Amino acid sequence: MREIQMVDLKAQYEKIGTEIDNAIKSVLQSTAFIKGPDVKQFEEEMQAYMEVKHVISCANGTDALHIAMMVLGLNPGDEVITTDFTFVATAETAALSGLKIVFVDPDPGTFNISVEAVRKAITRKTRLIVPVHLFGQCADMESILDLAGKHNLYVIEDAAQATGAEYYFKNGTAKKAGTIGNIGTTSFFPSKNLGCFGDGGALYTNDDEYARKLRSIANHGMKIRYSYSDIGVNSRLDTIQAAILRVKLKYLNRFNDARKRVADIYDEAFSGCQEIITPERVSYSSHIFHQYTIRNKNGKRDELKSFLESKKIPSMIYYPGPLHLQEAYRNPGYKEDHFPVTSSLCKEVLSLPMHPEMEKEQLDFIILNVLNFFETLQ
Numbered sequence: 001m002r003e004i005q006m007v008d009l010k011a012q013y014e015k016i017g018t019e020i021d022n023a024i025k026s027v028l029q030s031t032a033f034i035k036g037p038d039v040k041q042f043e044e045e046m047q048a049y050m051e052v053k054h055v056i057s058c059a060n061g062t063d064a065l066h067i068a069m070m071v072l073g074l075n076p077g078d079e080v081i082t083t084d085f086t087f088v089a090t091a092e093t094a095a096l097s098g099l100k101i102v103f104v105d106p107d108p109g110t111f112n113i114s115v116e117a118v119r120k121a122i123t124r125k126t127r128l129i130v131p132v133h134l135f136g137q138c139a140d141m142e143s144i145l146d147l148a149g150k151h152n153l154y155v156i157e158d159a160a161q162a163t164g165a166e167y168y169f170k171n172g173t174a175k176k177a178g179t180i181g182n183i184g185t186t187s188f189f190p191s192k193n194l195g196c197f198g199d200g201g202a203l204y205t206n207d208d209e210y211a212r213k214l215r216s217i218a219n220h221g222m223k224i225r226y227s228y229s230d231i232g233v234n235s236r237l238d239t240i241q242a243a244i245l246r247v248k249l250k251y252l253n254r255f256n257d258a259r260k261r262v263a264d265i266y267d268e269a270f271s272g273c274q275e276i277i278t279p280e281r282v283s284y285s286s287h288i289f290h291q292y293t294i295r296n297k298n299g300k301r302d303e304l305k306s307f308l309e310s311k312k313i314p315s316m317i318y319y320p321g322p323l324h325l326q327e328a329y330r331n332p333g334y335k336e337d338h339f340p341v342t343s344s345l346c347k348e349v350l351s352l353p354m355h356p357e358m359e360k361e362q363l364d365f366i367i368l369n370v371l372n373f374f375e376t377l378q
């Protein structure tokens, strides 16, 4: 059996390597490393895939969030509501934008931002909500849009973990994660569902004026060459990465389906185990399983992790600590257990190996060992 990885980028490269090599080689031969033709072509192909009017590529997913916040014309001290249980990028970019971060708890079943918690956190100073579609499933966007509409707030969706996930509206229509709020952002970090071979990111919007400004800010605020209409940043997607992404975009649906099949097998295998809570699936979103994250209810999560490690099965804790307790984001008003859902999730969650290249034998071995761990405890 092949060694089990959280994400097996090598196995993926073995499958599509020739196509990738050819794509890279053609960029090398063209020497159009910055803003080469593949960048525009990738953006157009991504627009078609995402069914969104504008895709603006940039250097990484964190920059995408930062650039999105820069175009909204927010003022220092304006409040942004986001989840306490996620990757640091949301808080980081809000802080860099001079905004006041208002953390809220997630929903314990879906791990996504709790709409009820958002509702309670809205004040006269709130200007922006940043839901994160965590682990590959959409946050409750229709309720979030309702709140945003009522209180005149912007919505930036962080779709870094949900490229290809679909949100289903009550009226029967569907939209891709990231194309629902005012602006959406994503990351092409290698381990993401759509990942390149380095750093990369993109912004989505259906608004022409935002699109113009996002594109300008991502490229030094430049309107025409050496004429600057906005204060910008240098955040572009390399042509080589765009060429790789063009190859991988063709496989994205197949890869996401393969992840779903792995998740279905995990779900089924763990359904009889009292100590494990499998990830909740909601009716308003598809799930593309960027992570398959279980909750361990017997207080022995760390022991399970070590046990799996002893069998050469990797697992990861996303996320080990609430953002509001990180040194950089502490606020004297916050207590240790200020966000009880986040606090308990940080102690219970464990993400199991999840990738499209998972072999049946590997999956069986992981399941057998997880179940063995709980059986030997009894």
Ligand SMILES: *Cc1c(COP(=O)(O)O)cnc(C)c1O
Pocket: 060, 061, 062, 063, 086, 087, 089, 090, 132, 158, 160, 161, 186, 187, 188, 189, 199, 200, 201
């Ligand atoms: C990966 C990730 C980001 C950041 O993307 P980078 O490309 O690494 O900057 C932002 N938000 C979430 C939820 C992510 O998972």
